[in-house]
Amino acid sequence: MSWELMAAAAAQLGGWAAVEEGCRKGPWTAEEDSLLIEYVKLHGEGRWNSVSGLTGLRRNGKSCRLRWLNYLRPDLKRGKITPYEKSVILKLHARWGNRWSTIARSLPGRTDNEIKNYWRTHFKKEKASSTRSEKSKTQLRKRQQQHQQYNHQQQQSQQQYQLQQQIISFLQGSIIQPMEEMATVYSGTVPQEQGLCYSMMSSDTSTYKAPHYEIPRDGLWNLDDIQGHLSTICAPTKTIMHNLVSPFY
DNA sequence: AACCAATTCAACCGCGTGTGC
DNA sequence: AGCACACGCGGTTGAATTGGT
Structure with a gap:
């Protein structure tokens, strides 16, 4: 079943995509997408809170911004993260930590959300498993590091x-x-x-x-x-x- | 084929920051 | 200076999909 049908069905049933205080939540429908695209064509990006007023789209500004940036933007790159992109993510994460938007700026066509998700599903998992297998080694290393760190701080x-x-x-x-x-x-x-x-x-x-x-x-x-x-x-x-x-x- | 667990990813939420009045 | 509003960011959630048994 498509998102559109599900959203429509759920809205009818008063489910997760139902109208809440005048604003819809949940998955976007094709009509909503086209309304948003039309809005950006006419008014450009920004002033997201006025989208509902100008287009009749029953979404809050935050939701519109997110949908545009993470899904509708024409310059978005689709498809899997390439090995090169993976190496860039690794390198930049080592440098910047969880500053996903900063990392995303170095990967044209990729969103911070995409990189964040990719990191969580790939590297965090790798990290966790390797940590488990090396637990005892790590503990020893940790003690040594603490000692070194203390000396370094001094x-x-x-x-x-x-x-x-x-x-x-x-x-x-x-x-x-x-x-x-x-x-x-x-x-x-x-x-x-x-x-x-x-x-x-x-x-x-x-x-x-x-x-x-x-x-x-x-x-x-x-x-x-x-x-x-x-x-x-x-x-x-x-x-x-x-x-x-x-x-x- | 059926079930379950793991994975993926779109979307939401809360909070911090910037800006204009 | 203080307030309200808009925006941006990172963390989290939850439903769909995929893979394994």
Whole structure:
């Protein structure tokens, strides 16, 4: 029995495809598909919540978007995942984890849903069985890894701490001290044309205030925060700091 | 042929994020 | 700043299909 017939039959019986609060759920019928295709032809993708109003399609926007992206889009590739695609999925999943939409962007014609399903049915299963057969080996390996990881973390913490010290002394010598001196000279207010580095401290260049950095000298920083701070710093400084920080990414 | 289990995949759900007012 | 709405994403569900006994 086709989806269309089943949906129609179920709707008549008040089943899973029945109208619920004005919106249909369950499998899409051919008529619904053609209404949606027509809508996209006329209005383009997006504004999915207006589909029901403009076409008479009794589906919510979310459902329309999903149907279009995962099934109706003309650029979708049909058929089985090729060995090449499989290797790409493996490689990208190792890099990105379960970020299916990110992975899907590298596989034209494949949807995140498709890749997600493929992963769950193929690789997750492979992973599970191999894990079972190697359980005892893994336990031993795990203990060794934990030990290595601990040592590695210790090393990283030390490296990160050294990096912090470098940045602190750099900021202190090259930026904070000169800025504080300038602040004293201009006693609170500076003209705009002298603002080469002022913008790195404040978006308001007309009124300069001595910068106030809250740099924790104990403990470790979050490197993302450092990267965030880089965006507020002028270009030459940015480059130097980026070079300092980049080995840790 | 009949039954059951495993697999596949379309669709739904909840939540987070972006955007405009 | 805060709210409402739209959109996108990842996890999950459930019915159809396939394969094995």
